[in-house]
Amino acid sequence: MLLAMRRHIEDLDNRGRRCNIRIRGVPESEGEEDAEAILTELFHTLLQTATPQRIEFERAHRALRPRSLEEGPRDMICCLHSFPTKNAIMRKACDRPTWPFRGMQVSLYNDLSPITLEARRALRPVTTALRDCNIPYKRGFPFALLTRHRNGLVLMRWPEEITRFMEELGLMPVQVTNWILGPLGPPPGPQRTIRRREAGSPSGHASQRRRHPADPEE
Template identity: 45%
Template sequence: MFQKLEDSFSEKLQAVNADVQQLGARVQDLEEETENINKQWAEAYTTQETHAEATRYLQRRLEDVDNRGRQNNLRVRGIPESAEGVTENPIQVLTTLFNRILPRPNDTAITFDRAHRAARPRNLPPDRPRDLICCIHNFLLKEEIFRKARQNKDLTVDGQLVTVFQDLAPSTLQA
């Protein structure tokens, strides 16, 4: 009887032992797979960090190129949309304004590469005038106009206060 009981326990113990070995093998497989996944994740994270740094570098370079392309630009804020001649010939209006800033005769020529109204920002109220952006051909003249405009706080066109700014990339202004 004891022999029968011992054989029964032995069979059951062998079955449990086989189950434990099978579970041990499965656990080992899972641990190896987890280790592989962790290695892959670490590699992906390192690659992502490298790409993020490269993206930040390229964004800084792009911002620099954008600002260098705008180095001859001035942004004039406050000239009313209804100011005489501003729609038809913004260059003439800006020439008159800049000659007043420099104190020179109004008809003194200033060479512009271009001049136009900026697009209306979404948050700008409809009654506020859009900025005028101009590219002055001569960088030194642009710098002189900018410097004197900063000193002269009482610039007006059609009774409206006008300010002159450096034209900078939007990403620079947000920083």
């Protein structure tokens, strides 16, 4: 039940980001910048329309991490008002990995849930093996990896299905990190036990209380 709830939360998170685009590599100015104006210029350059259409934003901003010269410019994230407009931009962006803009190369990505990104990182050995064998694949929502083989549609959703997935495609098994149990495990190091003080006992000693008839037997 907990795994099903996790998968449902992941799907809801991705649906909430459906109109989002994450842009990496846009130069960052020293002072205040108009994020909507910058992204409008970028998207019009990308779409190369004869008569640039107005692009409406719900919001646009830089990634909320501290600014750092070592890590380069922060990503820009925007939420477009229209999903068809977002879809047209991403279809064009898929034509090449990077696009020239203001003297730098920028990349555009769908803004995805951290849970989905963790799973995709864990599955890199699988997707690398598929590309090496020229096996086309696509990603499904809720999270899934799908491909077609002579046996029909082959689908994988959970870590325990990876071995079966590779065997059905005739590929050698690969080592994959369990992206579900890994991030959800207990934090490293000893856990500090917090002693609760009973109400009405300033000294910290447990006070005797009367058990309510509705309380479970102790």
